[in-house]
Amino acid sequence: MITVENLTKSFPGKQNPVLALRDVSLEVGAGSLYGVVGPGKSGKSTLARVVALQEKPDRGTVRLDGLNTAGLDGRRLREVRRQLAVLDANQPLHAERTAAGNVAAPLEQLGVEGPQRRSRVGRLLDLAGLTQRAAQRPSELTEGQRRRVAIGRALAAGPAVLLADDPTAGIDADEAGAVLTVLDRARAELGVTILLTTQDASVVRRVCDDVAVLDSGRVVEHGSVLDLLASPGSRTAETLLPAIDTPRAQSARYDRFADVVLVGFAAVGALLPEAGSRFGVDLATIGGGLTRVGDTPVARFRVGVNGKQADSALAWIADRGAHVTHPIEGPKSVAA
Template sequence: MITVENLTKSFPGRGGEVRALDGVSLEVPAGTILGVVGTSGAGKSTLARCIALLEQPDSGSIRVDGTDLVSLSGAALRAARRQIGVVPQTDSLLRQRTAAGNIALPLEAAKIPGPQRKQRVAELLELVGLSDKAANYPDQLSGGQRQRVAIARALAGSPSVLLADEPTSALDPETTGSVLTVLDRVRSELGVTVLIVTHDMAVVRRICDDIAVLEHGRVVENGKVLDLVAAPGSLTASALLPELDQVSQAHNANYDRVADIVLVGFAAIGALLPEAASRHNVELSLLGGGMTRLNDTPVARFRIALNGERADAALKWIGERGAVVRHKPTLVAGTAA
């Protein structure tokens, strides 16, 4: 469990002090993948660097499994740092070392004996799918392969937390997929808590359990992705779910009821909407929206229109079966919009 409370961090700027983090608080349950998202300058990378103890916050606390890292110093601080693996945004592999040699670096620094070191490197190369590239140098690897070596190196000391800063930046979709698959394996097979700093919402869709949205150094939204996509006015829903076609209010006059609905899980792929229409003898039309997948869970967002005396009953029935239903205004036919 990672708990951040009232974290602040400022840097000197041309016009005075710039506050990169302004009272940031969030919790990351153990064994989950958290996506930290936001526009450039929102404070994402600064937050990651503070959690990794690469930057000292001005105030606040960072607790990992109950230990406040900010209060540590000396040997205790060095030991705590070893529990946090970091995958930097830039390519940081040593060109004169092979893939295996780069992964071995932290183990050499920790004075791990040769046979144990060799075994650990082999395990990590297998985890990231690069056993056949052990003797290759970085310039002989693709960008995605180098990123996977960097992940393996960050895991060499068996950390409980892994921080990845823009791990898919500048990678093509296929290569991005291979890197995200590795990060998902890190969580599922090793039980490591993963924090991913990213501007790419496709990363959140693919593997994140939780999300923290930053704006101007503040957390403006935080929680389970599947909970937030169903919340009214959610920034996460706006960013992750299919867009709804803009249907004019005048057009709504053609229907008795219009509503936006969000369906999560089985309801998104089942026959819920046709069954509602059949049960309540209403005509149901889709005006916009579509389906997506969030970490293997199907999620749909539609704008639907209903005609019939039991339109309200049909919408109520849909809501009682797990859908989030938000009614849209309709006009009496002939009324100006």
Template sequence: MITLENLTKSFQQNKGSVRALDGVSLEIQQAAVCGVVGPAGAGKTTLLRCLGLLDRSDGGSIRMEGAELSGLDGRDLRAARRRIGVVPQGDSLLRQRTVAGNVALPLESADLSASQRRARVAELLDLVGLTDKAPVYPDQLSEGQRRRAAVAQALATRPSVLLADEPTAELDPATTDAVLTVLDRARSELGVTILVATEDTAVVRRLADDVVVLDRGNVVEQGKVLDLVSEPGSRIGSALFPAADQGRSATQPGRGHDVVAEVVLTGFAAVGALLPEASSRFDVELSILGGGMTRLGDTPVAKFSIGLSGERSESALKWMIDHDAQVHRAPARVDGVVAA
């Protein structure tokens, strides 16, 4: 587990001191993927650099697997850094080295034989799908391939934590998916705990178990992704669903319905069958007034504004709650229905 308590960090600029992190506290479970989300300047990169022991925080505590990392120096600091892999923003590969040479770079100061280094490099290139690119130089790779090679390099010393700073920035959807697949494999096959800093909620939707939303160095929201999508008013919960299709005809919630509510459904069975079964079981007319569907990791999730009409509308709503639907009454107007 990684635990941050009241982490602070300031920088001096021409206009004075700027607080990049302002009392950040969070916990990340082992082998989880945590998305660190926020606009440019929110403090995402600073948080990852402090956690990666590349920058020293001004105050607060960083603990990893029970060990305090704040304030380490010398040999202890170098040893702690080897437990943390870092994929920095942009292109970090050395142009004069081949892909294999770049991946091997962190191993050259380790007590490994040449054959052991070659075996580790081969293992990592297979993980990221670049085995055939081992003798190739970075300028001969696509941008997505360079990002995957950087992930392999960051994993070379078998770290328990991987920090990835905007690993999919400016990539097309197919290339983004390839990079996220590599990160997912690192978690599932190597048991690595991953923090991904990103402005792209699609990364959270595809990969993250947990999410932390930063704004001007402050944590404004955090929690399990599947929990936050069910919370009314959640910033990240709303952002993870596609916008309503404004091209469709708008419906005014509450007009002609006995009960109006917002319903969040999670899982294949619930998304596919819960609403029709409630309508049939209680002999009520159920109208979808707006909302959308998405997928969080491998889990389908739907958020709908619904209207119920009929004598047993309240019973139908209670039955949905009893069958694990998250239900909130009197939602704001949502126009159109979309699927993604």
């Protein structure tokens, strides 16, 4: 468990200090994959360095499994830092070493014996999907493969926490997907707690359990990704859910229309047809679409409803966990 309490961090500026973090608080559950998303210079990398104990905050506290890290120094600080690994996309691999040699480097520094070291390296290369690339040097690998080697290197010493600072920056979608798969496997198979920072909201949709949205050094929204997707006015929902663009003339064909967010296989697959059948209404999808958050299907549809019980059908859908909102514009719009 990582607990961040009221962190503030500033850096010297030309005239006044530059505030990188402003009273940031969040909780990262043990074994979770927590995303921190925001634009460039929003404070994401600073937060990762402070949690990794590489930077000291001006104010506030970082607790690791309840341990207040503020007063640590010397040997105890070094011991705690060994439980924290940082994956930095800008940190190069050793050019003269193979992929296996790069993963092995931290273990050599720790004096791990040869058989144990080789076993650990083999497991991590398998985790990274790079067993067949073990003997290749960084120059023979793609950028995405080098990122996966770097993940293996960061995990070599068996840290409890991995800080992954913008791990997919600058690589194409396929390679980014492979990098995210490795991080997800590390969480699932090794039990590593991962705090991931990114500018790309789609990264959150693919692998994160929880998210904090950081803007100008402040947390403006945080919580479970799935909960935020169903929250009215959520920035996470607006960023991750399919856009709705329905001409007004099309909406005018229906007695009622509404925007509906559905989460989960049962809701996405059956809730709308069942409402139509139960209330004897014609219910059509006239906008939006379907996406996935991890393995969970999530839909945002604009639905049009014709029939005397149109309002009852929409209310019934809402009562079963869907988030239903009625756009202001258009005919006969009412709030359920």
